[in-house]
Amino acid sequence: MDEPLVDIKHLTVRFDDRPVVDRVSLTLYRGDIITIIGPNGAGKTTLIKAVLGIQAATSGHILRAKDLVIGYVPQHLSLESTLPLSIQRFMLLSGQPLAACIAALERTGVGHLLKASVHHLSGGEQQRLLLARALVRKPDLLVLDEPAQGVDINGQAALYDLIRQLRDELNCGVIMISHDLHLVMAATDKVICLNQHVCCSGHPADISHDPAFIETFGRPVAESLAVYHHHHNHSHDLSGNVVGTGHPGSATGHGECNHEHH
Known part of the structure; x- marks a missing residue:
């Protein structure tokens, strides 16, 4: 079997002696799309930050493949509103050549906005800009924190379709956080239901009636959302x-x- 991109074993992160992430294990290979779901305060973003290497673990360990290149898509683009900044300049701040920046913008569908201000983008345009910024380095691993935040439901479906296409084109792995269960069920290979610890995990259709899943989300996803496959x-x-x-x-x-x- 191929070497995993990320191998997490019994990871625990504590804040003020309170476990925010509690003995979580996760292994991700090239081609995998793993989605982490859970209620607010479940530790999802903390887990992602540990994968990125910007949050230290209290115990357990994370092994990353040698020379792993990670592309990160945060929830929001937070910039000083009075700072003039074009999309072209924002992309060039990545340190990559202009041609590579333009190619990434074209691939995510916002190439026509090259000269536009980053402050005048819609929610969907902003998320596609952040995705282009992550893609420009040709990552082995894409990490996305609520990638469809601020995007309407049809735009969300298109964005998740794009993420799957990019997974195939780059042969990368994908870890994403999402609350959009009705679309994620069709967009992911594996779901991890997190509430400090891993409540349950597996293929979306397999965990949808798991008692731990129902306890966390209230009822089976088939009844609450009525979607696994989105054609x-x-x-x-x-x-x-x-x-x-x-x-x-x-x-x-x-x-x-x-x-x-x-």
Whole structure:
């Protein structure tokens, strides 16, 4: 078997002697998409920070593959609002060549905004900019903290589709945090339900009726969200509008979203 990108064993992080992450184990390989879900205060972001190496563990250990390149997509882009900053300049701050920055922006669908201000972006555009910034280094591991934060539901579906495509193109691993369970169930290979410790984990369809999952989220995901698989016969633009249905003779630019749920 290939060497894991990240191998976490019995990781514990304590704040003021209180366990925020409690004996968590997780192994991720190239091609994996693992989504961490859980209630507020469950330790999800703390776990991600430990993977990134910016949060020290109290006990346990994290092994990272040699020369591992990590691309990180935070929840929000926090910049001083009075600081003039174009998307081009923001991307160049990564230290990568302009051609690579433009290619990453084009791949995430915001190449046309190269000269725009970072302060004038929609939620979807901002998340795609952050994703481009993470991609420009050709990461082995993509780490995303609530990647669809501030994006409408159709835009979320398109963003998760893009993440899966990038996983395939880069042959990278993906760890993401999400509260968007109804879309994540179709966007991930494995779900880890975290509430300081790992309540349950496995393929989305397998854990959806797990007693620990139901105890944490209240009822089976099939009843509360009614979605595992999210099929499109069209695509969405950055605002979530339908831009094509894929049917001969159908109009492009607008339309209703025809989803299948199982």
